Amino acid sequence: MAYGDRVALDEVSFGLHGGTFAGVLGPNGAGKTTLLHALLGTVAATGTIVLKGRTSYVPQLTAVSEAFPVDALGVVLMGRYPLLGWRRRPGRDDRRLAGELLDQVGLLDRARSPFGSLSGGQRQRVLVARALAQEGDVLLLDEPLTGIDAPSQKSILGVIRAQCAAGRTVVMTTHDLAQAARECDRLLLLNRTLIADGTAQEVLRAEVLGRAYEAEVLLLDGRAALIDEGAHHHPPTKPGGLP
Amino acid sequence: MFGPFDAPYMQSALLAGLLLAVPCGLLGVWVVLRGLAFFSHAVGVATFPGVVLGLGLPAIGPFAGSLAAAGAFGVAVSSVETDHRVRGGAVTGLALAAAMATGAVLLTTIAQVSTPVETVLFGSLLGISDTDVARCAVVAVTALGAMALLWTRLEASTFDRAWAEPAGARASRTDVLLLILIGFTVVTALPAVGSLMVSGLLVIPAATARLLCDRLVAMSACAVALCAAEVVIGLALARELDVAPGASIAALGGLGFALAAAVSAARSGLARRAPAT
Numbered sequence: 001m002a003y004g005d006r007v008a009l010d011e012v013s014f015g016l017h018g019g020t021f022a023g024v025l026g027p028n029g030a031g032k033t034t035l036l037h038a039l040l041g042t043v044a045a046t047g048t049i050v051l052k053g054r055t056s057y058v059p060q061l062t063a064v065s066e067a068f069p070v071d072a073l074g075v076v077l078m079g080r081y082p083l084l085g086w087r088r089r090p091g092r093d094d095r096r097l098a099g100e101l102l103d104q105v106g107l108l109d110r111a112r113s114p115f116g117s118l119s120g121g122q123r124q125r126v127l128v129a130r131a132l133a134q135e136g137d138v139l140l141l142d143e144p145l146t147g148i149d150a151p152s153q154k155s156i157l158g159v160i161r162a163q164c165a166a167g168r169t170v171v172m173t174t175h176d177l178a179q180a181a182r183e184c185d186r187l188l189l190l191n192r193t194l195i196a197d198g199t200a201q202e203v204l205r206a207e208v209l210g211r212a213y214e215a216e217v218l219l220l221d222g223r224a225a226l227i228d229e230g231a232h233h234h235p236p237t238k239p240g241g242l243p
Numbered sequence: 244m245f246g247p248f249d250a251p252y253m254q255s256a257l258l259a260g261l262l263l264a265v266p267c268g269l270l271g272v273w274v275v276l277r278g279l280a281f282f283s284h285a286v287g288v289a290t291f292p293g294v295v296l297g298l299g300l301p302a303i304g305p306f307a308g309s310l311a312a313a314g315a316f317g318v319a320v321s322s323v324e325t326d327h328r329v330r331g332g333a334v335t336g337l338a339l340a341a342a343m344a345t346g347a348v349l350l351t352t353i354a355q356v357s358t359p360v361e362t363v364l365f366g367s368l369l370g371i372s373d374t375d376v377a378r379c380a381v382v383a384v385t386a387l388g389a390m391a392l393l394w395t396r397l398e399a400s401t402f403d404r405a406w407a408e409p410a411g412a413r414a415s416r417t418d419v420l421l422l423i424l425i426g427f428t429v430v431t432a433l434p435a436v437g438s439l440m441v442s443g444l445l446v447i448p449a450a451t452a453r454l455l456c457d458r459l460v461a462m463s464a465c466a467v468a469l470c471a472a473e474v475v476i477g478l479a480l481a482r483e484l485d486v487a488p489g490a491s492i493a494a495l496g497g498l499g500f501a502l503a504a505a506v507s508a509a510r511s512g513l514a515r516r517a518p519a520t
């Protein structure tokens with residue numbers, strides 16, 4: 001996978017079963033987002049990608065226009081547009097489903113609130129509900145837990161677990177090694193290439209992490225700790241108005 | 244009864260203005276939400292050399308001349324703007340200045356133009372021809388049809404492009420179609436409001452509507468209604484005070500925006516002082 005002549009990711013090979021929750025780890029610029037784009041088909045990959053079914057996607061929250069005049073329910077309804085072929089407007093069934101999805105992320109009472117008036121965590125939950133409305137078989141999330149409040153993190157992780165229980169595959173990029181070790185069934189460690197692939201015990205070992213994070217890893221009593229994890233390229237989400 | 248719209252030329256002006264309110268209001272929403280206000284203003288100004296050439300060479304005519312100039316401007320700006328070192332309106336600004344300079348040179352050298360420059364820059368809604376009115380009707384219908392077809396794609400890709408692109412919104416194609424529509428609307432509005440006052444119909448009503456509305460459909464309806472109100476009151480004022488209608492329309496728009504900003508500031512001030520619930 002390459003942007004122009006710059007190869008962002010090289011020799012990445014893995015397979016995921018339905019029902020798996022995979023966490024994609026790696027330093028900034030490791031190619032985590034690029035991997036998601038390759039799975040989405042928006043970046044040309046030179047190898048083969050076999051993806052059963054359709055994808056649902058939660059991009060990074062920072063790119064969303066907060067001034068756009070839309071309420072939470074309207075954002076979730078946008079998730080129906082691809083299924084409706086971008087021509088038909090959402091109907092009553094779509095609206096009912098969107099309401100249920102907002103309920104799943106605990107925001108049914110904010111359905112009519114302007115998106116821009118929600119807090120960062122609430123916005124992220126609305127974007128997760130929009131992805132669920134796409135009804136894809138593979139759910140891809142780009143840093144869904146970064147910079148948001150604990151209740152929102154808990155809500156999103158609950159939704160992900162429910163998706164896995166329903167047999168869907170979930171792939172999430174993250175900076176939080178400890179959280180990924182706790183929550184994910186499978187970890188993919190990237191740095192321009194796939195450094196390691198396996199369970200938390202297999203991947204989160206000092207010598208493996210050292211290869212991925214290079215000088216950024218500090219060894220404390222034989223345990224790896226990351227220096228300055230994720231602080232460079234990911235500013236916290238802007239203050240989000242009323243909570 | 245002797246109303247301001249009794250004279251046939253006033254009725255033509257009113258009809259043209261009301262027809263223009265539809266595409267200007269509808270497209271203005273996307274101009275505001277996508278931050279294209281400077282681009283749309285520049286397209287209007289960049290038609291200047293085309294209009295001059297079209298007026299000087301009757302075989303071309305001002306409409307074809309301005310359409311060609313707008314197209315050339317759009318292609319030039321979007322192809323140079325891919326260079327990330329000169330983004331943020333720098334290219335638009337320099338292309339705008341270049342277009343004005345070209346127009347000024349053409350005006351004093353090649354083209355023999357009897358139309359005063361003020362008419363080109365500020366429009367002459369009161370002297371609008373039946374052909375111009377018909378063009379306004381075509382653009383109004385085209386904009387309505389385009390909105391029906393592109394609405395969901397525009398909505399999704401303006402709100403969150405990173406999501407819309409992989410979801411199949413064909414964001415780049417939608418961008419190009421939107422810019423072409425804006426170009427056509429601006430060129431069609433030129434005889435009515437002139438190249439310097441197009442923003443009075445395209446940007447100001449939509450920006451005002453954004454202050455008043457929190458939903459896209461409501462904002463669009465509000466923008467069209469504000470455009471229409473500007474046209475009706477602006478024309479009546481122009482007739483009463485004997486000023487150029489392009490100017491009275493734009494001035495009214497500015498006044499409306501100031502009022503809406505004051506109302507919305509007062510509203511949020513009240514909300515802040517209200518006890519928390």
